Amino acid sequence: SQQGEEDPQALSIQEGENATMNCSYKTSINNLQWYRQNSGRGLVHLILIRSNEREKHSGRLRVTLDTSKKSSSLLITASRAADTASYFCARTNFGNEKLTFGTGTRLTIIP
């Protein structure tokens, strides 16, 4: 499968803790993106990291990319109850420029 694999599939943490989600893939990428989906809603873009970048920040979000290991991680610091959602990584591959989504991590923040 060309789908990315998010790990873990589900994660529950206490409010205020940091949440880390990982994404692995199999083929060389052009860029990798992270999206958030609240239950029953559409997806919202969070951050894009290009294949020549190693780390990007946006507010409480930090994304890293290790192309040698074909993996990326999304870190949410100081989590809030409102961060409860599913998080997906998606990537474009060289020669196939459509986004391919992973299976997602369901994050639950316990107040």
Add this chain to the structure above:
Amino acid sequence: SQTIHQWPATLVQPVGSPLSLECTVEGTSNPNLYWYRQAAGRGLQLLFYSVGIGQISSEVPQNLSASRPQDRQFILSSKKLLLSDSGFYLCAWSKGLGTGELFFGEGSRLTVL
């Protein structure tokens, strides 16, 4: 600003009935348009994408079809629904193919009985 509208939000259809889901984008021209399907608790599967009027690419063989009659209108259809067509359908647009983020609609939940 750009907006994307998708409807209906929810529908329940009997097996063998037709389907039409509609998506429109406002505030941009010549967007790339996409239809994704999301099974319960699963990731997104790309069904169709379009880079222009009348240009439709299908990603997987299936019981569905797509059309783009106008620049900012994308329609997902079926002549006869199957039980396996149930799912959450998401329309999205982007400025370039593979060059940036997707902007998603709110989704249409289809239940085929």
